[in-house]
Amino acid sequence: MKNLNTPYFMINEQALIDNLEKAKQLKEISGAKLVLALKCFSTWGTFNTIKPYLDGTTSSGPYEVRLGHEKFGGETHAYSVGYSNADIEAVKPLSDKIIFNSLSQLEAHYENCKDSASLGLRINPEMSVAGQDLANPARAYSRLGVKQDILNLDVLNKVDGFMFHMNCENKDVDAFIRVLDHISTTFTEYLDQLTWLSLGGGIFFTYPNYPIEKLGLALKAFAEKHSLQVYLEPGEAIITRTADLVVSVIDIVENDKQTAIVDSATEAHRLDTLIYNEPASIKEATEGATYNYIIGSCSCLAGDQFCETQFEKPLQIGQKLHLLDSAGYTMVKLNWFNGLKMPSIYFERINGDIEVLNEFGYEDFKNTLGR
Structure with a gap:
């Protein structure tokens, strides 16, 4: 993985x-x-x-x-x-x-x-x-x-x-x-x-x-x-509790608070986080720990963020984060806002094998908008 x-x-x-x-x-x-x-x-x-x-x-x-x-x-x-x-x-x-x-x-x-x-x-x-x-x-x-x-x-x-x-x-x-x-x-x-x-x-x-x-x-x-x-x-x-949305930290910016920008977006990939204003939970986070970050998306929407939470150690560019409980009302609501890369969908079987259910590319994006 x-x-x-x-x-x-x-x-x-x-x-x-x-x-x-x-x-x-x-x-x-x-x-x-x-x-x-x-x-x-x-x-x-x-x-x-x-x-x-x-x-x-x-x-x-x-x-x-x-x-x-x-x-x-x-x-x-x-x-x-x-x-x-x-x-x-x-x-x-x-x-x-x-x-x-x-x-x-x-x-x-x-x-x-x-x-x-x-x-x-x-x-x-x-x-x-x-x-x-x-x-x-x-x-x-x-x-x-x-x-x-x-x-x-x-x-x-x-x-x-x-x-x-x-x-x-x-x-x-x-x-x-x-x-x-x-x-x-x-x-x-x-x-x-x-x-x-x-x-x-x-x-x-x-x-x-x-x-x-x-x-x-x-x-x-x-x-x-x-x-x-x-x-x-x-x-x-x-x-419930059967799937994570796995993202990577691609930048860290600072404006009074540190924001870790990840290669995903609530508006495109986890829409209910935005609609219902329900912050995501991060597997790697520890509430109340030393290092505080906003987990921000890479979309252009100013308020597009997954949550604000704390970590035991400073986040590093390239580090993976797991957004927990990301099955319900996520994959059915995926969209191509900002032309962002669509998350692949994998299925970890009981024996540990990883099955590819779907992967998406530019042609999928293009074909939703014309032929």
């Missing part, structure tokens, strides 16, 4: 399996089915490791639907905030379930889809466990899902299932159970007539010491109460 050119993502298969074993445990306790949320992680070179543990994939756009169908198999769930007619024609032959975001979308596409897949409707429970307003599906004026006051039991003539998504990295099982109880009480007359229900993603059941059994038993009781097949749509929970 010392000879690999930075920047690159390194996905660790053993860490991935450790998370998947927890997913297996949750499935066994709860009876729920789990489908991988491709909006979070679509690196299909790892799918052969994931497939034995999960039941399929769920998508937020037509290309994800196709990728899940072609490369993962199992159940393929299609959801979109808004389907065009062309989108529907693309996903219809590939999908086991098609979930609509609104009553108007359901009405527009029902006749075309009713014989092709099991249809569902996203519901806004008007209650959520999401740490940031930007990621809160139940925020004020949310466009995501149908509110109860415009629902009518007649919708049950057209759909077999509902989808609720109201969590974001929720580590609190009791908070989730409160939302689950709210859904059970508020939507009972609907749930008792449905055949399946998706509770979305954002439940961080692979977090250290998370009470998986408590979650599983709550899901099992809910499913039995309403005679439903429950689905979860984990993304981050499956791939």
Whole structure:
């Protein structure tokens, strides 16, 4: 690994399996089915490791639907905030379930889809466990899902299932159970007539010491109460702590504070660091140590930095740094801002072999902008 050119993502298969074993445990306790949320992680070179543990994939756009169908198999769930007619024609032959975001979308596409897949409707429970307003599906004026006051039991003539998504990295099982109880009480007359229900993603059941059994038993009781097949749509929970973004220090500049400039950028390679203002964690850093550095990107955006942290020794040009937990919402959001080199993607297998999943070059950059 010392000879690999930075920047690159390194996905660790053993860490991935450790998370998947927890997913297996949750499935066994709860009876729920789990489908991988491709909006979070679509690196299909790892799918052969994931497939034995999960039941399929769920998508937020037509290309994800196709990728899940072609490369993962199992159940393929299609959801979109808004389907065009062309989108529907693309996903219809590939999908086991098609979930609509609104009553108007359901009405527009029902006749075309009713014989092709099991249809569902996203519901806004008007209650959520999401740490940031930007990621809160139940925020004020949310466009995501149908509110109860415009629902009518007649919708049950057209759909077999509902989808609720109201969590974001929720580590609190009791908070989730409160939302689950709210859904059970508020939507009972609907749930008792449905055949399946998706509770979305954002439940961080692979977090250290998370009470998986408590979650599983709550899901099992809910499913039995309403005679439903429950689905979860984990993304981050499956791939958390499985990959590092490895970068090299290419310069050190000083302006009251020292900034180590690395050969990567948040805006291009780790966008959520910038969007959510959540600093990266560096494997080589020691909080409170002697030598303080801003870890700055090599993009032209003035505020583009990964974090500010401390090290036991001064950083050296050419030194590699590992930005921890860089799998979720990273590779799916890569872009060519500033024409920066795109990180390669590698997979460290259990036996120590390094598998090349993808490497990028100038032609890839050029071909995104014209032909």
